Amino acid sequence: MARKKKLDEQELFLATEKLLVKKGYDGFHFKALSEELEVARSTIYEYYANKDDLITSYMMKRMDEIMEECFALSVIDSPVAQLKQLLEIFITRSHTHQVIEMIPLLKQAKSLKIQQQVDDLTHYHQKMYEFINEIIVKAQKEGLIRKNIEPPVIASLLFNAIQIVNVMNVPPKEWSEKLFSIIFYGIHNG
Amino acid sequence: MARKKKLDEQELFLATEKLLVKKGYDGFHFKALSEELEVARSTIYEYYANKDDLITSYMMKRMDEIMEECFALSVIDSPVAQLKQLLEIFITRSHTHQVIEMIPLLKQAKSLKIQQQVDDLTHYHQKMYEFINEIIVKAQKEGLIRKNIEPPVIASLLFNAIQIVNVMNVPPKEWSEKLFSIIFYGIHNG
Amino acid sequence: MARKKKLDEQELFLATEKLLVKKGYDGFHFKALSEELEVARSTIYEYYANKDDLITSYMMKRMDEIMEECFALSVIDSPVAQLKQLLEIFITRSHTHQVIEMIPLLKQAKSLKIQQQVDDLTHYHQKMYEFINEIIVKAQKEGLIRKNIEPPVIASLLFNAIQIVNVMNVPPKEWSEKLFSIIFYGIHNG
Amino acid sequence: MARKKKLDEQELFLATEKLLVKKGYDGFHFKALSEELEVARSTIYEYYANKDDLITSYMMKRMDEIMEECFALSVIDSPVAQLKQLLEIFITRSHTHQVIEMIPLLKQAKSLKIQQQVDDLTHYHQKMYEFINEIIVKAQKEGLIRKNIEPPVIASLLFNAIQIVNVMNVPPKEWSEKLFSIIFYGIHNG
DNA sequence: AATGAATGAGCTTTCATTCAT
DNA sequence: CATGAATGAAAGCTCATTCAT
Structure with a gap:
């Protein structure tokens, strides 16, 4: 060495x-x-050849990690429980999630190499979205979630919940359960 | 000439x-x-003296406009209806909302003048948050919204809903009503 | 202003x-x-957007100037006299000539704009070469120049003569005449 | 190991x-x-201590090789034949010749060691020029080459001929003979 | 009021070169 | 011997900003 x-x-x-x-x-x-x-x-x-090379490499790494965690979920029975767990994963990795949302800004990549990596990321990202959508659809089919809401809207709602600041520093597990319950049952009283 | x-x-x-x-x-x-x-x-x-001067001036202007619209709301009775209307305002002005979220990035302002403007903006921003919080608290007091959710969490949930992409291009009024109903009643079935 | x-x-x-x-x-x-x-x-x-932009722009300008001078030649009768004059033009502009020889180094241009300019230059360069070749061919046809030498070889010989250092600082007209006579009649004695 | x-x-x-x-x-x-x-x-x-060290060392090596070949010539009788052979040597080693022409770019050498090597090269280079000049002068004395052309001009003419592109890929020996004959007898007809 | 011109600050990127293993 | 790792110097380029007209 x-x-x-x-x-x-x-x-x-x-x-x-x-x-x-x-x-x-x-x-x-x-x-x-x-x-x-x-x-x-x-x-x-x-x-790393440049900024974009580093950023895409970093994203790829995190994406891999997140995907792995997501796929480890599949065994669990209820799709609603799965969604709750997904929320927990993303909340724990909220930084990563924020960065992944920057993928569109990379679109104008100069070199071919970077362009390739961006394409891979985009593809990966879509796959993740589809994975979540499938769970939502399953939940709707099983009558657990309202059918009159488009799955992407639900997915968005969940993803956005990640941004909600955890002021009291509730532990992640609890916090994600709390958020999920709010989204699931709504904020109304009764 | x-x-x-x-x-x-x-x-x-x-x-x-x-x-x-x-x-x-x-x-x-x-x-x-x-x-x-x-x-x-x-x-x-x-x-404008510089970049930040323009940006803060622009934000101030929009903030004023948004606040004006918000304060025009007060007459209406139900706090829940008020929240629904707030959501509509923010959805209609989602661009403005996005920009306002950039305030923290201005924090390192160099000149005093800018620093002052940033402080004003921050203050204004908080005021807006408080205004919304008050409505939420009122709704909780009136037993319309669950009391076991901290008002800022609800505010956040509403604000984040602005980001949800309106793929089908539903008209703003309808779209905000739909989103509000989802947040209000939750996504669960039954 | x-x-x-x-x-x-x-x-x-x-x-x-x-x-x-x-x-x-x-x-x-x-x-x-x-x-x-x-x-x-x-x-x-x-x-100028960058180095290559400046260089190509500069070359274009000079190329224009040189071409103009070349085309002003056409009226003169003997092709040999024309070649002599060409040599004088290039000797007077020997710096330009040296730079023009750098065109191939630009081939790997990055931006499209530069690529376009390089293509124009290359095209222009070829045109100039053809112009000279034609004169040479004409001279050969008129029996003034040996037919068993390929025109490009003659052109090359003339162009290379530009590089010969004019140690004694003979005035350009004289110098080019001298060089031309050497190339024309050769170095041998008798 | x-x-x-x-x-x-x-x-x-x-x-x-x-x-x-x-x-x-x-x-x-x-x-x-x-x-x-x-x-x-x-x-x-x-x-090699640095870039210039490598370059000068490389040049020195090639210079040695070329000089050796040049000095092996001396036995042959006619100075014109010698010049023809010199041309052949340089054409065969045209790459080397190109690189040797870069010596002036080394002039701003930083370290003393390199400065020394550059001086050696320059000196060597001059020696080579003198060697050729002597042959030319000898040819002029023997009445084989016109006396009204300065020997360095003739040397230059020969060296520059190296650059002429051998489009048809004529074998080196033939090619140098052809070029030499063109320079010797000129391009004129008759 | 509007603008063309010039500039400095600061980031990007490439390479020669050093050094510890 | 050979190398992987790290670095500084210097060039490339972009922009905010200033200034004279």
Whole structure:
């Protein structure tokens, strides 16, 4: 092994996530990232050709992780329980979710390589959406969820709930259950 | 004879909104703006000292408009009906809402003048939140909304609903009613 | 008119030529150019999108000038006299000629705009070559030049003569006549 | 057991030549070179202190080779025949010739060591020129070549002929004879 | 009022070069 | 010997901003 490795992918992706969430896609740059990691800016270029390369690689990694967790769900019986669990997964990984929503901003990618990665991400993203839709449809078929709401609207509602700030710092499991119950039963009294 | 007045505030704010929504806070430039408006970049500086000055001024204007609409509501009786109407206002002005969410990104303002404007905006924003919270609290007191949900959570839920894409292009009034009913009664069946 | 214009195309192209000849295509950069012209580096970007844009624009300008001079020749009778004159033109503009030879290095242009300009240049270049070839062929037909030498070889020989250093600083007209006579009659004695 | 010796000077110089000819002095990088050779960039530094060190070393090597071939000529009688042979040598080694022409670009060398090498090269280069000049002068004295042409002009003419593209891919020996005859007898008819 | 011109700050990116293993 | 890792210097480029007319 050569000089002690300073750049650890784990750490790099964490810092990337942090900055992306804090500054947004356009506000994210290698300058801040390198300062955060205490390495030279050029060092990052040894691993990623440019900003988009890093961002897409990071997204891919997180997407993989999230998908894995999602697919581990399938065994559980009730689709409603599945949705609740999905919400929990996304709430726990809310940062990731926020970043994934930035995919559309990548659309104008320059190099072919990046374009390919963006396409992969988009495809992956759709797959995830479909996976959730299927559960919703199943829930509707089983008569657990109202049939007069389009599944994407329900999916959106759930995803947006992720953004709701957990002021009291309720533990994730509880918090997601609470949110789910609000969405499930509504806010009305009685 | 002076050159024809090319810069109309109306038009300027519209273009600003459009670009802010499309490109985000960091992706917004005077360059693009001046091209959109077909004026010289430097012309914009005749009216606004800098980028943040324009953005905060624009936000202030929209905030005023939105607040005015909100306060026009008070006469109506049921707080639930009021919430429904609020949702409609925000859905109609969803662009504005998106931009207002960018306020935190302005926090690092350099000049005092901007800092002052940002503070005003933040204050205004809070006031709006309080206004909504009051309606929610009122609804809870009147036994129309569950008491075991913190008002900010409900407010958040409503605000986030704005983001849900109206794929079928249902007219705003109908769409907001539909969304409100989903949030109010929940997605469960029966 | 706004601030006094510092950047004059004439001057800019002259400096560009000078640096291109001295440093070569890869050694040419806006840093040196801006220093030469005593303007900020960014000022050059106000007029040319990038290095290649400037270089191709400059080449185009010179190419136009050279072509104009070439076409002004046609009236003269003997094709040999024409070739002699051509040599004089190119010797007088030897810097330009050197730069034009860099066209192939531009081939990997990034943007479409540049690609287009490069194509135009290449096309223009070929046209010039054909023009010269025609004169050579005519001279061969008229029995003034040996028929067993391919016209491009003759053209090449003439073009290369441009590079021969005029140590004694003989005036261009004389110098080109001298070179032409050497090429025409050869170096042998008798 | 040491790792297999990957860097062979032969191979290294060949790749250097190839890249120098293709990309020019400023376009030549260790990055490309190391990729071409499939070794780590840093490995090259084990042999050469820096870019210029490699380039000058390479030039020196080729210069030696060329000089050796030139000096092997001396026995042959007619100076004209010698010139013809010289042309053949340089045409066969046209790549090398191209690279040698880059010596002036090295002039701004930083380190003393490189400065020394550049001086050596320049000196060597001059010696070669003188050698050729002597042959030309001898040919003039013997009445084989016109006396009213300065020897450096003739040398230049010959050297430049190297650049003439051999479109038909005539074998080197034939090609150099053809070129020499053109230069010797001129292009005129009769 | 409007604008064309110029500029500096700051980010992006590429490479030569160093160094510890 | 060879290399992977890290870095700094320098070029590329974009934009906010200033200024004279």
